[in-house]
Amino acid sequence: MRFGLLGLCCASLAVAADLPVLIQNATILTVTNGVIRGSILLENGKIAAIGEKVLAPAGAMVIDGSGKYVMPGIIDCHSHIMIEAINEGSVSVSSMVGIGDVLNPEDIAIYRALAGGVTTANILHGSANSIGGKTLVMKMRWGRSAEEMKFQGAMPGIKFALGENPKRAGNITGFGFAAPGQAARYPATRMGVEDVIREAFNDAKVYRASWDEYKARTARGEIAIPPARDLKLEPLVEVLEGKRLVHAHCYRQDEILMLLRVADDYGFKIRTLQHALEAYKVAKEIAAHGAGVSTFSDWWAYKMEAQDAIPYNAAILVRKGVLTSLNSDDPELMRHLDKEAAKTMKYGGLSETEALSLVTINPARQLMIDNRVGSLEVGKDADVLLYDGHPLSNFSKVLKVWIDGHEYFDRDADIQQRTRLEIEKKALIGKAAAERSLSRPAGSGQTVRVQGGPAL
Template sequence: MRKHSALIALLAAVSLVLSACQGDKTKAAKPELPNPNPYPSTYQLPATEPTLIQNATVLDGLGKQWDKADVLLQNGKIQQIATDISPPAGAQLIDAQGQWLTPGFIDVHSHLGLYPAPETANHADGNEMTSPVTAEVWAEHSVWPGDPQFEKVLAGGVTTLQVLPGSGNLIGGRGVTLKNIPAITVQAMKFPDAPYSLKMACGENPKAVYGEKGVAPSTRMGNMAGFRAAWIQAKAYQKSWQDYVADTVAGEEVDAPERNLQMETLAAVLDGQIRIHNHCYRADEMAQMIDMSKEFGYSIAAFHHGVEAYKVAPLLAQENICAVVWADWWGFKQEAYDMVPENLALLEHAQACAIIHSDDPIQAQRLNQEIAKAMAAGNRMGMNISRAQAIRWVTSNAAISLGLEDQVGAIAAGKNADLVLWDGDPFSVYSHSNKVWIDGKLRYDRNNPAVAPTSDFNLGMLQGQENLP
């Protein structure tokens, strides 16, 4: 089970010290540590019947295309992918002849629930722009589960989302990974034991936000100084807890350090418990952020909005950092100008972890078309990228960036049964998702609206419209 606090690493140190003292008659004291997971997931695996999807063209998310394949779902997992699977007793049979089956899509850069519909100023909860460093805030505490946009992206095949704070701050707070299911509480949507993420932002956004306020940072060098100052504080905070644990286990009576929610999150990054997802457009800034991660001893999981990622693709591959990009968005600000539509394909060519993302509730409804555009751009360059390769940009590669590759992102035995059945080639603008499963439960059926009832809020809006004269 994954943990989400830097303090968990201290427990390992406690265990080692206690083991060393087993022969000592003096029982070592147990240090009092904060609860590392005060807002746990309450998601429950739904009861499902065995389902056998037959005769589908399968893109497995691992680089292979299967023709006329069967996929068996049971107890929320993928049990088998093969040809001519014998159905277990009581299995629901789905004839997928002429249809395509893919893993559920993973949008690693979403703001659904933080900037929900209806889009009003009082409903915008994604940017705590009161300080350049707000590592203490958690996106899940702003997510509104009733956002009607969740059901729209479900119809587009998105089964897992990473919801991130905005990019107005240098360090914007924790992100959260959600299962795209209807729920009353955000805890019921939280992907059980998924690692937390930390949103950081280099470049124009933070320096513009705070420069306009007449405070630091107002330049890119101010950005870097602000980051470094925060990490210096975090290192000191981390050491204060390490010293407290060591002194307590040694039998000394010492007070625990005063908790600091901001530093608690940053120290968890330093201990490898929280994954950095870094908004960063320019190649030179990506290189600087990598240098800074080495200065302070943490890892970067992914650079988001990497418009210039193609320029440093070999560096990203070498450092095992994913590049999260658009197919063709560009030009909306200075740092977004040097875009090429072959960005994803060039990252793939360099054997970097390449990922498509939305950052937009509309684009999230058609991520299949976005990867099709990126694949086509690469193939016009002569790269010969197959559909089986390209689908990884929104499935298994995305799962890697979230630290969930052992559970989602692929159609393989033992993975969660998150699947999308398309009525045709998913790389075609004419194709639609017919059915979407999450953990083996049918959550969307294009031909049966009753499978995915609308949100309470949206239902009220629709009823109101019906009553209009």
């Protein structure tokens, strides 16, 4: 009976299997409720208690946090890790495709992001399309299946893109996303990008009306033929109905204002402007629309539309009342979003809490998951980081990462297993080399047979 129970426990992926974790004597950066010197208890996947003194429940793993810092897991509002396909570049409206169909849970970038403190990421398509594919919010539950990594309850999204990237595929002198031999693709200008988006929402409105009419007729008891489903327009109808968040890649102020106008005209909201390196020029208009901005800390000069990018972007936006976050868009940058946040203190003078908010509670709000993650509050998911120093210091690093109270990264364990991996790698290489030399004796092109094995 006993092993029967054990077997059940092992088979279960439920976080309840994790022992409670109590971190004591640490500096706890809650982000939303100031800094507490004391303890934090993770239990049943949630933050169970935070305070100067918290009693350890029976069986709890107690960690001495003296000299260490605790903060909420970092949330990256713009990432392309763990997906096998980035751009469906053949059309400029590709709302029929979705990230959910191309997830690779074994992408090593997940583990590396985790080691840099990222616990949640908004995974998007690329920027080749005026209207791109359907996005998903994922938790970095390394070792689990793609399905198990999905952030249950998070709103789905859709990627839009403005400016150089979507128009480049249309320009015959352009480069980048068009496949060899592919014909020029409308649009090739920013004017065309606006038109493509307007046309798409025009169609979406007509499509929605056809369904509304069908539903009304059947409600009246009439016999009606349902409209054909349109997989491209369905996500856009969800946008119109506020059931899908728009994350729009953009750079220049003119295109930002264009998109806000289009959204106002068609009656939907832009949830986040992504990159938006000139957002600081139109902060007032962005705040009035209610859009958030997810930007880089200090990237610039890599393309023409990034020429007026300034590292003060985030600080100006915060000061002007725009909900702002910092994102990575890059598997390397993703590993030090904490240090990126520190740059906003240098450029624009944000406070420690404001800086940390840019990579925690603010992206959580942008993704509408702030009731679950983004700060250290009792009842929230136990997505927690332990640092060996202040997270905003360049000399600090992540020691441990928990998601839903389960430990997914431990620096000591990582270092300990390196030797074992090295031995295993050597053995595998040795085995492959031995098999290769067996299969190809010198001077012989003949097939050989390893004893007991298949023909090689």
